Structures are given as C-alpha cells and as structure tokens.
Amino acid sequence: MADTTPAAGDRHGPIILFDAECVLCSVNAQFVLRHDKAGYFRLASMQGDVGAEIYRRHGMDPTNPASMLVVEGDRVRQDSDAVLTIYEALGMPWRLAAIVRVIPAFLRDPVYRFVARNRYRWFGKRERCWVAPPEYRDRIL
Numbered sequence: 403m404a405d406t407t408p409a410a411g412d413r414h415g416p417i418i419l420f421d422a423e424c425v426l427c428s429v430n431a432q433f434v435l436r437h438d439k440a441g442y443f444r445l446a447s448m449q450g451d452v453g454a455e456i457y458r459r460h461g462m463d464p465t466n467p468a469s470m471l472v473v474e475g476d477r478v479r480q481d482s483d484a485v486l487t488i489y490e491a492l493g494m495p496w497r498l499a500a501i502v503r504v505i506p507a508f509l510r511d512p513v514y515r516f517v518a519r520n521r522y523r524w525f526g527k528r529e530r531c532w533v534a535p536p537e538y539r540d541r542i543l
Contacts, residue, residue, distance in 0.1 A: 421467040
C-alpha cells in the first residue's frame with residue numbers, strides 16, 4: 403500500500419491536525435471546510451493513520467491530543483498560533499482575528515491550553531470520530 407502521508411515540501415496547502423472526537427474541534431473543522439472556498443487547507447484527524455503519523459513526526463502523542471497543529475512543509479504551528487493562522491487564511495471577516503496577535507503567545511497559549519484541557523467537559527466528546535461529508539472528502543487525509 404502506498405504511503406499517503408504528506409512529506410515536507412508537499413505542494414499542497416497546510417494540513418490542520420485536529421481531534422475528531424472533540425465536538426469543539428470537529429465544529430471548527432467543519433467551519434474551516436465551509437469557509438475555505440479556495441480549498442487551501444487539508445485536514446487530518448489525530449485519530450486517523452495519516453494524522454497520527456504527522457502528530458508523532460512532530461514529537462507529540464496522538465492518543466493524548468493536547469494541541470491542534472497546522473503543518474506546512476517543515477513549519478509547525480500549534481496552540482493559539484495554529485488557530486490564528488487558520489482564521490487569517492480564511493480571509494475577511496475571519497482575518498480580523500489577527501488583531502489577537504498583539505497579545506504575546508506566552509499569554510495567549512495558556513488560555514488555549516486551558517480550553518484544550520477542558521474541551522471534552524465543556525463541549526463534549528464524540529463516541530465516533532466526525533466524518534466529513536462527501537463534498538469535502540478530497541480535503542481530508
């Protein structure tokens with residue numbers, strides 16, 4: 403079976419690695435798919451083979467998804483930088499989220515991690531991973 407794991411330097415756009423068991427994360431993934439009209443981002447769940455491999459490649463445990471990642475070639479963004487990177491790329495009005503970058507990451511990231519630690523309790527956890535509708539399957543790894 404051929405390796406479908408995107409390599410560094412892959413010519414496609416950035417990959418968003420998300421927790422498909424997390425309701426909040428899945429809703430965010432759906433939002434990105436709906437608003438990313440250019441198809442810039444691809445998505446991979448941490449629970450899937452491709453997503454787990456990419457997560458491990460960057461020194462993280464996919465069975466303990468503490469952070470969403472945005473991977474583009476050799477560059478990896480996580481925590482609040484990952485979120486802001488996504489919304490900036492979606493264009494207006496979502497690009498306005500960039501104003502949050504005036505707050506240094508060392509102040510933003512603890513807030514991100516606090517929400518991440520409590521996301522299942524506050525938003526719920528799916529018994530099965532969210533599966534993208536057919537019209538978006540070409541963007542899911």
